[in-house]
Amino acid sequence: MAHARPKADVVVIGLGWSGSVIAEELARAGLKVVAIERGAWRDTASDFPPSVDTDELRWATRKEILQPPKLETYTFRNNASQQALPVREWSNLTLGYNVGGAGTHWAAASWRFNPFDFQPYSKTIERYGKGQLVPGLQVQDWGITYDELEPFYDRFERIAGTSGQAGVVNGDIIPGGNPFEGSRSRGYPTPPLVPSRWNDIFTEKTTEMGYHPFPVPAGTISRAYVNALGVHMGPCTYCGYCQLFGCGNWSKSSPNACVVPALMRQPTFEVMTETEVLHINKSADGKTATGVSFIGKDGVVGEQPADIVIVAAYQLDNVRLMLLSGIGQPYDPRTKQGVIGRNYSFQTLSYAYLWFENEYLNPFINTGCLAIQIDDFNADNFDHTGLGFIGGAGIQSLSNNGLPIGMAGVLPKQAPAWGKGWKKAFQHSYQNWAMIQGQGTSYAHEAMYFDLDPTYKDNYGRPLMRMTFDYNLNDKRSGEFIRKQCEAIAHAVGGTQVESYNFANDHYTPFRANDSSHTIGGVVMGTDPKTSALNRYQQSWDVHNVFVLGASSFPNNGGFNPTVTLGALALWTAKAIREQYLHNPGPLVQA
Amino acid sequence: MQRRDFLSSALALAAASTLPAARADVVxxxxxxxxxxxxxxxxxxxRQGGLAFFTQAELDMAGALADRLIPADDLSIGGKEAGCAVFIDRQLAGxxxxxxxxxxxxxxxxxxxEQGTQSPFTPAERWRKGLAAIDAYCGRAYSKPFVQLDASQQDDLLHAMENGTLDLGREVETKELFEQILANVREGFFADPLYGGNKNMASWKMIGFPGARYDFRDLIGKKGQKLQIIPTSLVDNTL
Structure with a gap:
């Protein structure tokens, strides 16, 4: 028997956004909660004050607060006929490795998903019929609707301090907001950020084109704010050290700034840092979990017994933990049976890069998500008849990068990469380059999945997870449609040089610059245990005291960043545990 | 001990009754x-003077490479004077x-x-093997080391590396090596002077980047204007 710690009511694996908000809810309800976090303690005062944070090399290039491939990586191949090989170096995926998780270094784009994104199957069938879905696409409803999730979105925004302009409140359209958004019960806690020069140009031209531009909701908050947990946040200073950085101003929404200060005051909460959960332990009959086994940085294995196990690590790690723990049937792409590893989806990105002739865009004045977007081509906001795909993208003018190491390679294709010609081109490009990003939906395909790699191991000799992924026909078509929209806007705003890209036109690679880090699915929620691992409360169909939180629950990705949706779902699950599960432990939905 | 054995022995240890308590940091x-x-x-x-990883000959060669990738002109000083080789020396030692x-x-x-590099070598090993392979090639082709070639010969060689047309032997992936050299030289040119390059913030002045400034609330309203901000660094460690 491994060293056993005193039994807890709840053990939470991973203290990022999902883990911290559910730990706070459950500890406040009086439960004894133990969180186990693989990374170290990190807080604003010690780890990223302004005198430490303003260092591109350390944080953005060397990625010091990200989970390094050495600690845990995954193997990758484009299709099942290839041999998967390990991702050895930093890739486009940016996993967190500290108290706060990826929520510490995220860009803070704070979206609600569109109502369509939760019911893509039923709404597509209703409007277009089955013929709209390309062969092999695994499209299914989530088992929860936007309207059911709305109060939890609202609560999460009140914790995060989100800045934005409401577009629809109680069914009424509000000028300046997103007219396509799901109806909100009230506006944002703080007003929108001051837009950049590039944002203003985009707003003017897309309005002329008949579209509906609005400010992207931002976790880099515009005003001082006291959040729903009583934590004080400061106003954003537009310093531009956001994505891949902590925030030194307590102004970027993060577990560290918004939740952990309140959570640490709960007397029934504790967190074990630099401690990795190895697997979830099950009872003899396999019907419940008894807790987790972990290994400390000293290499000693221990056990944390608990009545409830919350799996709240990063999406990839959640999937792997379920596979390593033998909870839920692994997906088999040949038989299409099984659920763990099923429904992997990503984000279909399209871009137009453009260069002005003689601008001063001052790109260093930004936040990770200082952007104006149009949703005219997102979700099902436009008629897809005859287009051969579902979904679309949010199209935005993003002012999120003015750091020179990262920008030194962002030049027109014909420009030299070094020498005097490069210097001249970069000096011009630095003030004149802008991007229009189409952040697209992604739907799972039956041939794309996760399983355990037969060859490559982690530092403890356990199999790495294997990703088999390439873009499907729906991605290629939606990406191409969005590329054309981005390109048209790039010309309309006055770009004298324009390059446009549909990432789904090429094979997927984890190493593409400016690609998304939003990996989705693998342990998805749903209505049918044959096609989902979790019920609508993110509760395992098979082991009722295991709940799995995070983007691993999403059967498909919206044309948005995923964080606020996974935060709202964590609050939704916390309520179900508090008000239903504690009174009558067992399946909250009958299979 | 094989890594594979590590977990099983840790688990076996854990099974013994004399096991010490796991010393997790509990907060x-x-x-x-x-x-x-x-x-x-x-x-x-x-931090000043001396070498951390390179030999003097390697440092000189890195400096010569940096001066071709980022040559001195009326926009800025060159890569060597900016301290790129010193920066790389310190990075490779860390x-x-x-x-x-x-x-x-x-x-x-x-x-x-699509699967990315599968090289078994560390960045320091890639630099060391790469510089030796480049010099060996120069010895065969020009009977001179790289640092003694004239600028146009050095540029020709770099173009051939960039295009992947130069064969540097079995152990060196030429294109990967070029990309790493270019990336590290750019880092030395643009990173905070704290790390030994970017002398006098020369690169930041060249493009108008204000460096380690943390508050632009007073400037965000000045849209589309040339701002002429005097840059700030964390610590200037090039002096």
């Missing part, structure tokens, strides 16, 4: 702040050079371009 009852503690970056020794974050377990199998 509870408030935030664990310590007075005077800030997370400053680890800096490679030596965690970056040692590949501290890389997954380096076997087997090493060449894959598709």
């Amino acid at each position: 509870s009852g408030g935030q664990p702040w310590e007075p005077g503690k800030a997370s400053v970056p680890p800096l490679a020794a030596p 965690d970056y050079g040692k590949g501290a974050t890389l997954y380096r377990l076997g087997r090493f199998v060449k894959g598709t371009p």
